[in-house]
Amino acid sequence: MRRITLAVILFILLPLVSSSQISIRIFARSKPSSLIFTTVKGTCSLTDGAAGEVRLNPGEIVVLTRYGDRIIYSTLSGIKGAADSLAFTPVSSDALFTVRAPGNSEPEKTLSGTLTVTSFPGSLLILNLTTPEECLPGVVRAEAGKYGPSDYFMAQAVVARTYIFRNIYRHALDGYNMCDDIHCQVYPGVVTDSVIVNACHSTTGKVLTDRDSILIEAAFHGNCGGETASSADVWLAGYPYLVSVKDPWCSYSASSTWKRTIPRSEWNNYLESKGVKPGTEVTIYSTNALAGNRITRRTVQGKTLWSEEMRLRFGLRSAYFTIASAGDSIVFTGRGYGHGVGLCQDGAKHMAEKKMSFTRIIGFYYPGTIITDVKKARMPVRP
Ligand SMILES: [Zn+2]
Ligand SMILES: [Zn+2]
Structure with missing residues (x-):
């Protein structure tokens, strides 16, 4: 899964022709x-x-x-x-x-x-x-998998195309537009999977913008565990369309639940690195974080422990978890896979299986956004 840029990108009204190289x-x-x-x-x-x-x-x-x-x-x-x-x-x-x-x-x-x-x-x-359209099927297959209904891939095609145009100058200072690795979007080359190729063709030129015609930060992840995360809680960068939504569509997937145990010594090292004295954090074990909304941060002795930070530090599958103390171990029990922001791939796939259109899927995960032709979107400014 590609990384998200949090750099400030400036946008202008000049359109870019979608067939340009x-x-x-x-x-x-x-x-x-x-x-x-x-x-x-x-x-x-x-x-x-x-x-x-x-x-x-x-x-x-x-x-x-x-x-x-x-x-x-x-x-x-x-x-x-x-x-x-x-x-x-x-x-x-x-x-x-x-x-x-x-x-x-x-x-x-x-x-x-x-x-x-x-x-x-x-x-x-x-x-x-x-061209963006020529490389899109490969990008979609790499990011969204090989199997799924047409509207799932149509939603992913619009998302991946939006990402390409929003990040078109990401490597401008290196002398090219994008790389083929997860730093940008994985590009495995030309693919011929007919469902994916058709999904890209049938959405040619379509991108997602906000109400100011700015290409959106089209984040997605594997499985949200039942509730997507707000970008403000994960990256400290808030967007009106990357807000938390309750997702009833992804619980069928094996990715929706997980458990991970770590040695208490590792946990204590983490607490100390945050300025928390081990042993004073017991209150955080009594909260069942999976019973209500996502808990994005926990406060101990006035210090903030961010769920996203723990996910990265302990290699957890998601930042949606509850923490339990068990002897010499700490047990994380969680739901979902990935950062949780934006489109939930398992949920989007299931919505498409239930015959919901790609426009409805996009509207559900990116509320308030507009599907439009790239020629009407504001393009990033070349650095
Ligand atoms: Zn790159
Ligand atoms: Zn989900």
């Missing part, structure tokens, strides 16, 4: 020094800036390796060269290719569009020039 850094996490490019379908051309252009037909392979500030490459058909940067451009409109990095833990990706490769300090800088 974006550049995504590929293999941003592993930053390989070598790459194997294979044409799968159609024809591509390789331009190295000096030796001109090489045609790459299906099955043609190009191996390239960073060598100082240059790149050396060779093709299966025996062409070799060295260049500062390489560009792989589609010649036919159906061109598809794969990229993989030898010894890399990240799986091979199938991509379309243009690929540029530059030698970068310590690694290759691999950029895929594509």
Whole structure:
């Protein structure tokens, strides 16, 4: 699940054309020094800036390796060269290719569009020039899973598209728009799952804005445990559409309940780090936090213990839990999975299974927001 930016983003009224290109850094996490490019379908051309252009037909392979500030490459058909940067451009409109990095833990990706490769300090800088609509099905599958009803994926498509445009300048200072890792949104490449592809096509250009036409912070998570969390309680950044809502739709899921036990010594270390003397916190064990609303913070001796902080520190599945003392252990019993803010994926899936539309699902988890065409939304300002 991607991270949320809490940086202040400025928005302007100038629309951005949704078909405009974006550049995504590929293999941003592993930053390989070598790459194997294979044409799968159609024809591509390789331009190295000096030796001109090489045609790459299906099955043609190009191996390239960073060598100082240059790149050396060779093709299966025996062409070799060295260049500062390489560009792989589609010649036919159906061109598809794969990229993989030898010894890399990240799986091979199938991509379309243009690929540029530059030698970068310590690694290759691999950029895929594509369009938001072209990369959206891959993003949706990575973030929302493979299986579910159409309206679930339509809701996720609108959410993921909103995220792309809101964060379109996130890496502007690095020279590209987004990375393919959880830092932005995971992009596994082009996918062909028909339900997901159709869900993206049928919502083409649709994004979520607030009443001022500003693209929303489209947060989502796995399972809210029966009540979503307000962003103000989790990130200290409040948005009128990221408020807590009671969710009757997600309790069917196995993610909805969990338990985790930690040694008391670990717990005592935490209390001391917060300025709380161990032994004085007993009142927090008597509250059944699962009986009422989410408890986002507990106060002991005037010190605040945030549920979200405990979730991150102790690796809890959610910040919706009750705490019990049991001998040498502390037992957390909780509900839900993830930070709890915004759309609950298990709940959204169940609503769609109950034949509710994606517009109703979005209205339920992001109250007061507007589904509109991206051309009518205010775009972030390039830094
Ligand atoms: Zn990123
Ligand atoms: Zn839920």
